[in-house]
Amino acid sequence: MRENVLFSSPSYKFTLTPTHICFFSLQTPKLRRSRVRTKAMEVGGLDSKGRKFKNAEEMWREQAGDPSKKCDWYKHGVGYWEGVEASVNGVLGGYAQVNEPDVEGSEAFLNTLLSERFPNSDHLAALDCGSGIGRVTKNLLIRYFNEVDLLEPVSHFLDAARENLGHTSSDKHKATNFFCMPLQEFTPDARRYDVIWVQWCIGHLTDDDFVSFFNRAKAGLKPGGFFVLKENIARTGFVLDNEDRSITRSDSYFRELFQKCGLHIYQSKDQKGLPEELFAVKMYALTTDSPKRVHGTRSKVIFYEWEMPKHSKIHKL
Numbered sequence: 001m002r003e004n005v006l007f008s009s010p011s012y013k014f015t016l017t018p019t020h021i022c023f024f025s026l027q028t029p030k031l032r033r034s035r036v037r038t039k040a041m042e043v044g045g046l047d048s049k050g051r052k053f054k055n056a057e058e059m060w061r062e063q064a065g066d067p068s069k070k071c072d073w074y075k076h077g078v079g080y081w082e083g084v085e086a087s088v089n090g091v092l093g094g095y096a097q098v099n100e101p102d103v104e105g106s107e108a109f110l111n112t113l114l115s116e117r118f119p120n121s122d123h124l125a126a127l128d129c130g131s132g133i134g135r136v137t138k139n140l141l142i143r144y145f146n147e148v149d150l151l152e153p154v155s156h157f158l159d160a161a162r163e164n165l166g167h168t169s170s171d172k173h174k175a176t177n178f179f180c181m182p183l184q185e186f187t188p189d190a191r192r193y194d195v196i197w198v199q200w201c202i203g204h205l206t207d208d209d210f211v212s213f214f215n216r217a218k219a220g221l222k223p224g225g226f227f228v229l230k231e232n233i234a235r236t237g238f239v240l241d242n243e244d245r246s247i248t249r250s251d252s253y254f255r256e257l258f259q260k261c262g263l264h265i266y267q268s269k270d271q272k273g274l275p276e277e278l279f280a281v282k283m284y285a286l287t288t289d290s291p292k293r294v295h296g297t298r299s300k301v302i303f304y305e306w307e308m309p310k311h312s313k314i315h316k317l
């Protein structure tokens with residue numbers, strides 16, 4: 001029987017047969033009229049073994065609900081990446097072909113933002129968070145920023161980044177600092193960065209650490225500075241990856257967290273051209289000041305109820 005891919009990450013693919021459509025939309029005229037809003041974090045989620053969670057709170061309580069569980073959560077997250085080869089293929093979970101469309105999409109997004117926010121700046125600095133082997137810095141950031149700092153908890157990735165960037169750096173465009181530490185422990189120097197780039201790593205942070213990281217990092221932005229968050233997006237609720245201890249959040253889940261951080265979406269854009277079996281990917285430009293206008297499409301409030309069929313299959317790619 002033909003299978004529909006419901007979710008997939010570089011490590012997992014969730015497939016359902018056509019008869020097992022598992023989202024039940026509650027967008028009936030009656031509910032729309034009564035404007036019942038479900039908070040994104042109250043929506044149920046799944047893990048990569050097919051287990052259902054009633055809501056994010058239940059999942060977080062179980063995964064990181066006390067100091068020892070939280071310590072395990074982060075230890076397993078970094079431990080997973082310590083076993084991965086320091087290459088583009090490695091950091092992209094076996095999807096090296098994603099590199100090109102990813103960089104093109106990011107460049108188009110960044111170009112507009114820089115010309116709007118910093119039309120006349122002659123010295124720009126960026127921080128590449130969860131930088132891995134320096135793929136984003138090497139292919140994009142180093143061409144636009146005079147200084148780029150990299151932050152990465154896995155030492156063999158950071159060593160590879162140092163080596164990869166040695167060849168690309170010049171007097172005017174260089175990788176300056178290499179911080180070997182995780183985001184949840186990092187506090188940037190005050191007003192150092194024009195852009196803080198956070199790509200494909202924030203899923204490793206618990207909600208609490210997500211909020212406290214962005215709150216600390218805000219002080220690291222120069223006036224007019226902004227964050228770019230580029231991430232996988234779940235259709236609804238969240239998907240927990242039991243193997244690398246990360247979660248994929250929905251767009252509305254992210255929006256709730258941004259609100260908790262006191263951040264505003266200045267622009268957002270969907271990444272195009274990725275293999276269709278992968279999660280959707282979105283870029284958000286986030287500012288501390290309220291935007292005069294918001295670009296991109298507003299996401300709809302989703303009224304989904306989770307129903308996971310018993311016979312659905314989950315298998316590794």
Ligand SMILES: C[S@@+](CC[C@H](N)C(=O)[O-])C[C@H]1O[C@@H](n2cnc3c(N)ncnc32)[C@H](O)[C@@H]1O
Pocket residue numbers: 074077078081091092093129130131132133134135136151152153154157181182183184199200201204205
């Ligand atoms: C999918 S890779 C992406 C790397 C890079 N951002 C890129 O796009 O090429 C995920 C990265 O997140 C890093 N990571 C894992 N846990 C982290 C944490 N707590 N804080 C910061 N980075 C983390 C991993 O070591 C790995 O380099």
